[in-house]
Amino acid sequence: MGDKLLNIKVQDYINANLNTDLHALLLKKSPFPEVSMHEIVQQIKGKQVALKKFSFLLKEGIVFPPQLNLEQSSSEKTAQYKSRLLQGEKFIDLTAGFGIDAYYLSENFNEITLVEQNPDLLEIVRNNWNILGKKATFINEKLENFLEENNEIFDVIYMDPARRDNNKNKVFLLEDLSPDILAIQEKLVSSADKVVIKLSPLIDIKYLVSVVPSIFRIDIIAVKNDVKEIVIFLSNQKDNRIFCNCINLESDDPVFEFIFGDEENAVAEYGEPEKYIYIPNNTILKAGIFNLISQKTGLKKLHPNTHIYTSDSLMQDFPGRIFEMESIDAKNIKKKSQYNIISKNYPLKPEEIKKKYSIKDGGENYLIFTQSKKGKIILKSV
Structure with missing residues (x-):
């Protein structure tokens, strides 16, 4: 530097x-x-x-650091959230990068170690931590070499693997990452009480569970309904349950907790639109718990392929948006009227709907074009 x-x-x-x-x-x-x-x-x-x-x-x-390292860094909000989950004596970040996650996640630890194979990047972090008054042991080494030589047991190991640039697969696999989590997972869980790994929101959760047997917790983290991270927690001291959490930061949405696999046995209740309409946030959609939401909240689902729910009385504690709406006929949509358009499980996209009905975009009112078990429906905010 x-x-x-x-x-x-x-x-x-x-x-x-x-x-x-x-x-x-x-x-x-x-x-x-x-x-x-x-x-x-x-x-x-x-x-x-x-x-x-x-x-x-x-x-x-x-x-x-260079632009790529900035882009790969966690946001302050997601790092602060993760920091509240971890505490102990010894913390190590095996992929320190620009050190944003490590700065926050290590707050409740006495001994901090940062491993980074890029010497220039590590020097930048060393300088910045000195400016910020934060102490750590800085190690310039490939994490695979560090793990091979390490005999120390940490309370928490943290990792944020990077995707290899030369892999163009549409399916996101752990083998696509550097380092390859599958190749080192046994060494990881034997070197710490808890291993925490940040992954791309593109990764499939069922796939994760199938290839990483030591997972005991999965957090799906969004900021303002934009899913940013899938965070997995590993340990060699676990039972057969995997606890999952859907978190939408910077919103009023409650955290939705469930056990992985409960969706398979969950049964949704179906019904036609009632007074209140509920649209789950994107962490729920990423989790794929469409029947479980109905079963745990008592809300009715409109259609097997329509992930919209309804009730006659208001349920305020819902992880998503809530609307008070009524069903209307298409002929009652006035031309040049102004609405926000939502289209779910409906043949036309919002832009096509606006063009067909000559609707102006925006305003405070909503139209939802969707489908119930009885067929296509249009809902208008009250």
Whole structure:
């Protein structure tokens, strides 16, 4: 990393250009012989990302890594959530990266170890942690080599594997990751009381359970209904149950808890639309617990393939959106009226619906185009 980026004049120049067009800036010659314009723009991008994802890093002396490392870092919100789940004496992050997760997850531990194979990235993290007053042991080594040589037992091992760039498979497999979790899972669970692994929201949960026998917990984490992470917890001390949690951060949605496999035996009750309509958040949809939601909440499902629920009396504690609606006939939709359109299990997409009925987008009212067991229906917010 070097101290060249930390020069006061360089830092002043970076801060003075935070709102400058970066493409135009790259075409200019750097005013500093020892610092390239590419390095300067990299720091500006880092500060811009930090403003949205991890504002605690907006301090003098903080250095930011290349764009890819910024993109792969967890957001402050998801890292803070995970930090509340973990505590103990010894914490180790085997894929430290830019160190965002480690910064938060290690809060409730006395001994912190960060392993990172990229020496430049590790040096950046070392600098930043020193600025932030956070202590750790920094190890520049491939995690496979570290695990092979390690005889220490940790309270928590954390990992955030990266996807290999050269693998173009549409199906997301653990073999596609670096490191390959399947190849080291036995060594992981023998080296810690608990292993926590962050995975892409694209990964299939049933597949995970089938190939990682030591899973005892799965968290599906969204921020404002955008699923960001699947986090799995491993241990060699587990029973046959896998506890699952659907978490939608920065929302009023309650956490929905269930046991993996309960969906297979769950029975949904079906019914036509009543006064209240419920649309589950995306963590529920990712979990695929469509019958279990009906069984556990007592809400009626509209159709086997329509993941919308209904009730005559209001259930406030629901993990998703709640509408008060009534059924209407298509001929009663006025042209040029303004609605937010939701289309679920319906032949037309929202854009096609707006065009067909000459509807303006937006406003406070909703139209839901969907299907019940009796056929296609349209619901209008009251």
